[in-house]
Amino acid sequence: MLHNNVRKSVIAVKMAIIAGAAVTAMPVVAQDDGAKEQQVEVIQVRGIRASQEANLNAKRYSNAIVDVVTAEDIGKFPDKNVAESLSRITGVGVSREFGEGEKITIRGASSSTNRTLLNGQTVATADWFILDNPGRSFNYTMLPSALVSDLEVYKSPLASIDEGSIGGTVILRTRTPLSMEANSLNLSLEGQYSEASEQWDPQLSGMYSWKNEAESFGVLVSAIKQDRKVVRQGFEVLGWPNNADLDAKLPSHIGVPRFEQDRERETLFLSLQSRPNDNLDMVLNILDSKVDANNHNQNWLIFVNNNAGSLTNTALENGSIVAGEVAAAGTAAYNFINRVSSTETRAIDFDLNYSADNFELHTQLGHTEAKGGTYRETSWEYGPAGGTGYDFDLRSGTPTANTEVDATDPTQFRPGWIWGGEKPTTDEETYAQFDFTIPVQKGAFTAIKTGAKYRMAERTQDRIAYSWHGPQTMTGNEDVAGSYLDHIFATCYDWAQCGLFNGTVNIDAVVNGNMTQQMAHNRHAMEQIAFDGLNGVPADFARSKNLAEIWTVEEDILALYVQGDFEGEGFRGNVGVRFVDTQQTSGGYEFSGDSWGLWTIDREWLTPEVLEWVETKNDYSEVLPSLNIAFDLSEDQILRFGAARVMARQDWNNISSSITYGSLNVAQPTGSASNPNLMPQIADQFDLSWEWYFDASALLAVTYFHKDIKSYRSFSTFVDQRYWEEGEVWVDVTFTRPENGPGGTTDGIELTFQQAFGDYGVSANYTYTNAQRDEERQLTRPGSGLVEGTSRHMMNASVYYETDTLSARLMYNYRTEWYKGLHFNGDELWNDSYGQLDASFGYNLTDTITLSLEAVNLTDEEVVEYNTDTARLFSIYQNGRRFTAGIRMAF
Template identity: 35%
Template sequence: MKANNNLKMFKRSSLALCVIGVLMGASSPVLAAEGPQADDNIEVIEVKGMRSSLQKSLNTKRFANSVVDAITAEDIGKFPDKNVGDALQRISGVTVDRQYGEVSGVTIRGTAPEQSRILLNGQSVANTSWYDLGPATRTFNMELVGAEQISGVEVYKSPEARIEEGALGGTVNLQTRKPLDLDANTYMVSAEVARSSLYEENDPGAAFLGSWKDEDERFGILAAYSFEKLTSGRQVLESLSGYYPYFAANEQTGEEAAVGAWGIGSQAFRAERERTSAQLTLQFMATEDFELTLDYFNFEFDNPHVNHNFLTVSARGSEATNVVNNSLGGTESATIQPAYASIIYNPVVRHAVNMEADVLNLTGKYTGDGYTLSGVVGQSTSKGGTQGGSSSWWIPATDEGDKIGDPAFPNGQGSVDGGFSYDATGPYQVQLTSLDATDASQFKHAQEANYESSLQDHDIAYAQFDVVFELDNDYIDNIASGIKYNTSDFSREAYNRNPSEIIGFVPDGNLANWSGGVLTGLHSQSSGNTLNSYAYLDENKWWDFISQKYQNGELVEVLNKGNTFSVEEEMLALYAQVDFSGDNYRGNLGVRYVTTEQKSTGYADGNVFNETVDYDNWLPSLNIAYNLSDDLILRGAASKVMARNNYSDLKPGLNIATNIGSANGGNPNLQPYESNQADIGVEWYFSPSSLLSAAVFVKEIDNVVNVVESTEYVETCGPSEDLWDECRVTRPQNSGDGSVTGVELQLQHTWDSGVGFLSNYTYVDSEQTNAAGEKEMVPGVSENSFNGSVFYENEYITARVAYNWRTEWQGVGALNTVLNDDYSQWDASITWHILENLNLTLEGVNLTNEVIQSRDTTYDLTQNTIEFGSRYYLGASYQF
């Protein structure tokens, strides 16, 4: 206890010293304030437009001491892709995670998305999520960030001691603009219309950026704001729940066992996404040596949505006939005989769905005679989650009983219209025996099903002080050291509805009285009997009815203690780094020490329970670049890195399912992932805008987390006390290790004619051991990926076509092991330079409307067929 108190006092004293340093004239370190370290050798770039941005990006890579790739905006409001996530997929070693069309996370060099760090001007951003069914991760959601305010992006694939820890794969630093870097009275306005092919609605967007500075260029103000709307979503032919035998073999009829998913769904997810982003930056050069910058950012993302899902539920049928199984025992096709609620139309309406993040930074920099003091104090807050909503069940109108659990049918309920047949060898094919899915009058309300709401809060605060001593030495350029104190408080509150399932309260319970029409043209990329049309619920009419039920007190939300938790962390980091150079070489050598105190709070047996854990990490790093010639660089790196675990994995306590004798929870005692890694590569810059490079990298990973099931004694876990010692408990444990070996190849070139191309290929052999000691793929990682772009630019137009391809990868968060098939995507854009400062742009994303196809690996059956649709943007921008 005394040691912990001393640690806290040391941390608080360190924080005070950092604050004092800022008030005396400190600023953020080089990464936060200026991006890559300045280098007098960087070539002067005179060309404009896309060629200029590519040359700037290459210069960032070329003259960096570590392994870095960069993306540079052509000009204000001219980021090379529609959003930051789309742009990141163009970098070698990077693949992206798409859940609902737009990029939400990135995978770097064979590691999971949550093991990459996303920084804004070198600092962490608080993060929450709107998706209520997913884990609480540390990944900053890329859906929050519009591209208009971003001036450039750096991807650090090898660490430096000065850069904040926490990345196993790599660190992405998003850079924004400053007023003193721009011409006085610089303004940009833009407007656009967006359209998704799935829902064909025209949605507006607009952006503004204005920058002013005084005549002496000592004080400047920059303000920016953007908003963007898009009606989009996804359409999915999906399996629900894991795969298991839902009907045993019938010896009398000779039918084999029916093995597959609980049910099959025809899903149409429709969201009215709205994103806003605001920035205010004040910059003041108090003297030639003393600079202060105050930044404020606000990001908001609203995602009200409705998820229509027409379910054919094999496991609720009375029996299976015509069963055809494959060699693995999985049912490829079958006919399901009707039973009560073996067909369910399940619309889920969620109107309060959002996430928001704020960032406030005060940075400063003082340059003395042979030294530089820098520092930052700041905070970031985020709120998010999904609140309220409705999940209703509508079943065939001819099913016996007006509701599930109808007391008039104590011996069970039957159905005559709940039969269907299905095929699971490709995108799910379903044929209904008698029901007409497009006729709303053939459905009735059965129950309002339970669901979970969640509220998430994340607050971080940080203070940092750095000093750099410049040396007049033949070998050492400078010595830098610093200290950073960082706190992170994450909490999640979960709510269930009480009573959990509502039945029999709907007047005029036939769907015809609540229908908004018929959904048509679903699953356009999948042919056959795909249930591509069915009657749907009028979500606005229904939500007015459900809202009144809440107001009347008939529906009440109560805290779900099993999924409610918080994780509070205090982190103190110290580092020292030496930058060195000679006639043909340069680099840096450093070490970062970080200590973490983590307090996890949850519920056990209905009571508050918390556990505190301390751990520390020594993280050495070495980066070196050797000039084989003026244009040829040999580069090497070696380091040790760490990544902290997902917040949801750290929660204490258990969520107990009493009736079935199982429980699940987190593990506050998890140790962070650790990795020893090395890189070696060669880069040939055969013209100012051309590169041919190759690199090999390896990672050896410890403390891999797997979900492990064990039998334990847990009170109330089981329908009777004599079964409490047989509770099946699943929780994460550090039970494995992993390894990554990869190769990156890059080639890009631009001709004087304005034609150019960019291309890269990445091979990754990434695997980890599971709880049974078996080797398996790392979720989210593809073995092969390729990116290519061809462009043409002159004074009148800029045009580009881009292609992205990746091989199969394991699904993230699936109930059973799922593999997604190879995926490719075409994007294109063309900009007409009408006047010197006036541009008209047409952009298309996923032009061919590619789908993500996945399959279960145990039985080799279809899992999901996900269609995001194409997105189109028509916009105009003017700069003055």
């Protein structure tokens, strides 16, 4: 059989990559897809070309359509987390809102409909950013690439792999001590410079692996610390409501923001492995990763929709007002927002493999939990006394915005409001998995695999609102009238008072006009006033639960599967079926509207007359068959076919019992509501692939994929009233709610080419994706007829040069525009086409010491977002270039 001819070299190369060191003439017992035990010789594999050969071999001899990136190859990328490494794979797209890869799409499927598994299991995740809603997508900022030995992207499913993906399943493998040399030590010391922050940040990592002489027990410890000063400047439009009086869409707010964050990531990983005999192998993995993500944002805003009746000199483009002027008394304000934010993930996993004469047993037990979010937010608004005249023009590639008031003069700004709160989230899962493999000789079948898995998951969100104007906030200070908020505003009657002014800042990266000339605020003074006190008066604020935004979702999943592996003369594959039963319980508060949806928990103030915790249950079962077959057309050509039914559960936030809304001091305020009765997304998919391995490090492949989506998520709207505390009135809010809608189809073609030419090499891939929905496109229904996450064209190109002492790689990643879903204000949000050029260089001082230089976003690309029509600009963000220099040592 052709595919058995080179299986020895496959195993050797893959094991050498994982080990990362030379191991020669060592007998290894290996098994792959039902292959018989074989004695192989593990060889040393180093460098870009060798690692790419290992990647191709792993892909070539798999029984599914899968792409692989090994640790050696990851080390040659300028990537600081796994998402950026994944962006090099055919059909994978990455979002980079803050300049670093965070979430991925696969074959046009949105980030929430793809799963990421660490050693085959879920990793809990909780977002740090207050505007992010808990979803199914994994936040890759939690996982440094140095932790991973290899990663696999399964585009055609197996019955034995967890369900939950429409586009593909990413499986990350960590290193194990018995696969490495005893007393292996790897160190990396790097400094990263960011043009946006104009600051150097440290990047440190270390890994030590030990095993006894009998190679029956080993310990691996890895520690990673990566700091980064994040600065993002830009231009924002916070909504495009339709104004009935003008019969046009126009900007709700226009702002020029500056975001700063001190991001500190620390990751600890421990692996204990015991192999007391040839039949038993046990691994205990413990992961703890934390990102401190404190951030502050300032935004100088003009409120265009509030002043719609005063607009003159307007310009209309495609039914949208994209330029205009307000002569005087226009509404404008500074928002200064400080946030204490973090996210932390922990996981403990026990993996046991036992081989007997007539069966194999695999057991995996574990628990993972995450907590994160914004633990304290303080937002202050100051506006110009008497308003201001202003003008704006969004018609060129660089927008323009000007105000009459001098935005650098702190004496011109009077207090408007202070608000704040907390938004912590948690994610937790406990799992138990049992898999049996029974060798058989029944026709072409070589093994029967069967197993069961039980998962208990819980996702929660809490929401606390701070009210500095609340009652009893001046207890003990009866000589001062009003609330603590009144005391702040009476004392800090303009921004020049109380130490709040901290000089000026120029935000001119992506926008023209004098709105780029701004004040800088003193974060320390602002938080000291809000939380410590002012002029001898202790700070105080009421803490109230925002009942509509507090929820818990519990999910119990039982999965059973059976899979048969087969092979014959010139073919191999597997066929199976997975049965999955899902039980969801969504809990939230049901309450009366007499307390504005708030319940004060630290004093007597707001308590709704009706307050009850209510739960909604939603149960469903799915049968998911799958087939994968590979035909050896010749010694170096393979034809693959795959067919399967797949599923993806809806985002946690969408199936919760929550309702959120934005600012109420604007015309036509908007909000979002959830739907606990949503059913999962189901798809039938087919894959056909031709692969030609015309050299050891060469590949030409063409893949066609088709997905018949049974139901996409749609949205409906309703209007409800909310109380505006500052204005002391009830206002109508238009809420958007998800629902199960019609399905559609996605098909596409993937092209992959890779080849080495002596010391040079090239790899390139291209993906065409055509995604269509059966739902009618209605511009009055946001999101209708659109598919999230799909770029019609995506491509990657990489060239490298490598000798024994020098390596260099240049990489370009590009994708055309894609729909990102609904903005928090309910508008459709699109990301414009994005391309990024990266580079990496390495110089081997010795066999164990390498100097490295890396560059990210060399062309200084900007993230541009718009509202369906490119004329309706949403945002332009500049994250800047990043450069990293360092030294890597392996002993």
